[in-house]
Amino acid sequence: xxxxxxxxxxxxxxxxxxxxxxxxxxxxxxxxxxxxxxxxxxxxxxxxxxxxxxxxxxxxxxxxxxxxxxxxxxxxxxxxxxxxxxxxxxxxxxxxxxxxxxxxxxxxxxxxxxxxxxxxxxxxxxxxxxxxxxxxxxxxxxxxxxxxxxxxxxxxxxxxxxxxxxxxxxxxxxxxxxxxxxxxxxxxxxxxxxxxxxxxxxxxxxxxxxxxxxxxxxxxxxxxxxxxxxxxxxxxxxxxxxxxxxxxxxxxxxxxxxxxxxxxxxxxxxxxxxxxxxxxxx
Amino acid sequence: xxxxxxxxxxxxxxxxxxxxxxxxxxxxxxxxxxxxxxxxxxxxxxxxxxxxxxxxxxxxxxxxxxxxxxxxxxxxxxxxxxxxxxxxxxxxxxxxxxxxxxxxxxxxxxxxxxxxxxxxxxxxxxxxxxxxxxxxxxxxxxxxxxxxxxxxxxxxxxxxxxxxxxxxxxxxxxxxxxxxxxxxxxxxxxxxxxxxxxxxxxxxxxxxxxxxxxxxxxxxxxxxxxxxxxxxxxxxxxxxxxxxxxxxxxxxxxxxxxxxxxxxxxxxxxxxxxxxxxxxxxxxxxxxxxxxxxxxxxxxxxxxxxxxxxxxxxxxxxxxxxxxxxxxxxxxxxxxxxxxxxxxxxxxxxxxxxxxxxxxxxxxxxxxxxxxxxxxxxxxxxxxxxxxxxxxxxxxxxxxxxxxxxxxxxxxxxxxxxxxxxxxxxxxxxxxxxxxx
Numbered sequence: 001x002x003x004x005x006x007x008x009x010x011x012x013x014x015x016x017x018x019x020x021x022x023x024x025x026x027x028x029x030x031x032x033x034x035x036x037x038x039x040x041x042x043x044x045x046x047x048x049x050x051x052x053x054x055x056x057x058x059x060x061x062x063x064x065x066x067x068x069x070x071x072x073x074x075x076x077x078x079x080x081x082x083x084x085x086x087x088x089x090x091x092x093x094x095x096x097x098x099x100x101x102x103x104x105x106x107x108x109x110x111x112x113x114x115x116x117x118x119x120x121x122x123x124x125x126x127x128x129x130x131x132x133x134x135x136x137x138x139x140x141x142x143x144x145x146x147x148x149x150x151x152x153x154x155x156x157x158x159x160x161x162x163x164x165x166x167x168x169x170x171x172x173x174x175x176x177x178x179x180x181x182x183x184x185x186x187x188x189x190x191x192x193x194x195x196x197x198x199x200x201x202x203x204x205x206x207x208x209x210x211x212x213x214x215x216x217x218x219x220x221x222x223x224x225x226x227x228x229x230x231x232x233x234x235x236x237x238x239x240x241x242x243x244x245x246x247x248x249x250x251x252x253x254x255x256x257x258x259x260x261x262x263x264x265x266x267x268x269x270x271x272x273x274x275x276x277x278x279x280x281x282x
Numbered sequence: 283x284x285x286x287x288x289x290x291x292x293x294x295x296x297x298x299x300x301x302x303x304x305x306x307x308x309x310x311x312x313x314x315x316x317x318x319x320x321x322x323x324x325x326x327x328x329x330x331x332x333x334x335x336x337x338x339x340x341x342x343x344x345x346x347x348x349x350x351x352x353x354x355x356x357x358x359x360x361x362x363x364x365x366x367x368x369x370x371x372x373x374x375x376x377x378x379x380x381x382x383x384x385x386x387x388x389x390x391x392x393x394x395x396x397x398x399x400x401x402x403x404x405x406x407x408x409x410x411x412x413x414x415x416x417x418x419x420x421x422x423x424x425x426x427x428x429x430x431x432x433x434x435x436x437x438x439x440x441x442x443x444x445x446x447x448x449x450x451x452x453x454x455x456x457x458x459x460x461x462x463x464x465x466x467x468x469x470x471x472x473x474x475x476x477x478x479x480x481x482x483x484x485x486x487x488x489x490x491x492x493x494x495x496x497x498x499x500x501x502x503x504x505x506x507x508x509x510x511x512x513x514x515x516x517x518x519x520x521x522x523x524x525x526x527x528x529x530x531x532x533x534x535x536x537x538x539x540x541x542x543x544x545x546x547x548x549x550x551x552x553x554x555x556x557x558x559x560x561x562x563x564x565x566x567x568x569x570x571x572x573x574x575x576x577x578x579x580x581x582x583x584x585x586x587x588x589x590x591x592x593x594x595x596x597x598x599x600x601x602x603x604x605x606x607x608x609x610x611x612x613x614x615x616x617x618x619x620x621x622x623x624x625x626x627x628x629x630x631x632x633x634x635x636x637x638x639x640x641x642x643x644x645x646x647x648x649x650x651x652x653x654x655x656x657x658x659x660x661x662x663x664x665x666x667x668x669x670x671x672x673x674x675x676x677x678x679x680x681x682x683x684x685x686x687x688x689x690x691x692x693x694x695x696x697x698x699x700x701x702x703x704x705x706x707x708x709x710x711x712x713x714x715x716x717x718x719x
Contacts (some may be wrong), residue, residue: 078461099462112455131448
C-alpha cells in the first residue's frame with residue numbers, strides 16, 4: 001500500500017532531522033519508539049517516515065502547524081488509525097502487548113458530553129481494563145476514581161452529569177481518567193485546548209508530578225510561548241519530523257521556521273521571542 | 283369491544299415483551315445518535331428474510347434469524363462503504379442503502395407472493411392480533427409463538443447488556459478510549475447491530491418493521507429526558523416501553539368505539555406507537571430537569587424573586603424620604619419594574635406573608651425589622667456597585683443604574699466586602715446618596 005502514496009513535496013530532507021542517536025533500533029528503555037512510520041488518508045500522506053525514540057521520565061511536547069499530523073501521530077501509535085508502514089514499540093515491545101502501560105487523553109470534542117453519566121462514572125472508565133471484561137465496577141475502583149478526581153480538584157463535582165461541567169472541568173475529568181489508568185506512558189491530545197489559565201496551571205503541575213514519579217508524558221501542544229516552561233523535550237512536526245530533543249537544543253528559530261514554514265505568523269514569532277527572553281531572565 | 287382474556291392478555295404480554303426486547307439495544311442506539319441506523323436495519327432485514335425464505339421455503343425461526351443477522355451486518359457494512367467511497371455523509375449513505383435493500387426485499391416478496399405466505403403489509407405494520415393465535419406448547423404451557431420468541435430474545439438481550447454493560451457504555455461514550463483499553467469499539471458496534479437485527483426480526487410479527495422503530499427509539503428517548511443516569515435511563519425505558527404496549531392495546535379496543543360508535547377497535551401496533559409518542563411529549567413537557575414546563579416555572583420563580591427584591595429596595599428608598607411612602611403601593615405599581623401590576627401585587631402579598639413588609643392601611647407598606655435587614659443589603663450592594671463601576675470602569679452616570687440593578691441580586695456578602703474594600707469604603711454613592719451599612 002505504501003507504494004501507492006505520493007511522496008510529499010517538502011524541502012527539509014531527512015538529513016535535517018535532528019534525532020538523538022541511540023544505536024539500537026527500538027531501545028527497551030524508551031517508552032515510545034517509532035520507526036519508519038507513515039500514515040495516509042485517501043492515499044495522501046499525513047505523516048511521512050517518522051523516526052522517534054523518546055526518553056524515559058520526561059514531559060515531551062509535540063508542536064507543529066495545523067494539519068501537521070500531531071494527533072494522527074498519537075492515534076497511529078495506539079492503533080486507532082491504520083498505518084501505511086512502520087513499527088511502534090512501547091518499552092521495547094509492540095503496543096498491543098503493552099496496552100496497560102499507556103494512558104490516553106483524547107481531545108475533549110471527541111465525545112458527547114450530553115451522555116448520561118457523572119464525572120465519577122467517566123473517571124471510573126479509566127479502570128475498565130484493570131477490572132476486566134464482564135466484571136462489574138467495585139467499590140475499590142470507584143474509590144480509586146474518587147482519589148483521581150480529588151487530585152484534579154473536582155471531588156465536589158463527582159456526581160454532576162458531565163454536561164454541567166465547564167470546559168476546563170471536563171478536561172480535568174479526562175485527565176483524572178488517565179490518572180486512574182496508572183500508566184507508565186501518557187499520550188495527551190491537546191489537554192490545554194480551551195481551558196482557563198488556572199486550569200492550565202493545575203494540569204501542568206500534575207504533568208510535572210507524573211514526570212517526577214518517573215512517568216513519561218507526551219502532549220500535543222499549540223502554544224509556542226509555553227513550550228520552554230512546560231516541556232523537557234520537544235518534537236517538532238510538520239508531516240515529517242523536523243526535530244526532536246531537549247527543548248534547549250532543538251527549540252530554535254531555525255527549526256521553528258522549518259516546522260512552520262511560511263505559516264508561522266507574526267504573533268507566533270513574537271510569542272517565541274517572548275519565551276526566549278523569559279528563559280534568559282530565569 | 284370486550285376483553286377476551288385468552289386472547290387480549292396474550293396480546294398485551296406479547297406487546298410488552300416486544301417493547302422490553304427492543305428498548306435494551308434502543309438505549310445505545312439513541313445514545314450513539316444512531317437512531318436512523320436502527321431504522322435502516324429494520325427495513326433492510328426484509329431482503330434477508332425473503333432470501334432466507336426463498337432458499338429454504340420455511341418460515342422456521344432459525345432461518346429467519348440467520349437471514350436477518352446477515353442483512354443487518356450487510357447494511358452496516360454497505361453504509362460504511364457508501365459513506366467512505368461515495369463521499370457522502372452517514373445519513374445519505376444510510377438512505378441509499380436501506381431503501382435499496384428494502385425495495386429488493388419487497389420485490390422478492392411480491393414476486394413470490396403466489397406461493398408464499400409472507401405478506402408485505404404484515405411486514406410493514408405487523409398484526410399482533412393474528413400473531414397470538416399461532417400457539418406453541420413448550421413445557422406443556424400453551425403460549426403464542428411470537429411471545430415465546432420475544433421472551434427468548436429479551437432474555438438474551440438482558441444477559442448480553444447485563445454482562446457487557448460497561449463495555450457497551452464505554453464504547454458508546456468514547457470508542458477511542460475503549461479501543462486503547464482493549465475493548466474493540468468496532469466489534470462492539472457490530473455486536474450492537476446484530477442485536478438490533480435479531481430483535482427487529484423477533485418483533486416484526488407483532489409490530490411490523492415501521493412500528494418497531496417506535497419501540498426501539500421512543501421509550502429510550504423519553505427515558506433520556508427523565509434522568510441523567512444511564513442505569514436509570516435503561517430501567518425507565520423498559521417501564522415506558524411496557525406501559526405503551528399495555529396502554530396501547532387497551533386504547534386500541536376502547537378508544538375508537540368512544541369516538542366512532544360504529545367502529546369496534548383499531549390496530550394495536552398503531553396505538554402502541556401513538557401512546558409511546560404521547561408519553562414522549564408528556565416527558566418533554568413535565569420532565570423535572572429537561573422539561574419545558576419545569577424550565578418555564580424555574581425562570582418565572584427567578585424573575586419573581588427579583589421582583590420581590592426590587593419591591594423591598596423601592597420601599598427602602600421611599601422610607602429615606604419620609605412623607606412619600608403613604609402611596610408606597612402606588613409607587614411600586616408605577617415604578618419602572620417591567621412587570622404587570624398583578625405581579626407586583628403578588629410580590630407585595632408574598633413579602634407581607636414572609637414577614638418582610640407590614641401593611642399600614644391604605645396604599646402604605648413599610649419594612650419590618652427583617653425586611654429592613656434584607657433591603658439594606660440590597661441597597662448597599664446596589665450603591666457599592668454604582669461606586670465601583672464609576673471608579674473602575676469610567677461608566678457614564680446614566681449607565682450605572684441598570685448594571686448595578688442587575689448585579690445587586692447576585693451579590694454575596696463576600697462580594698460586597700470586596701466591593702467596599704476596592705472603593706475605599708465610601709459613605710455615599712456617585713449620586714450623593716448614603717450607602718447603608
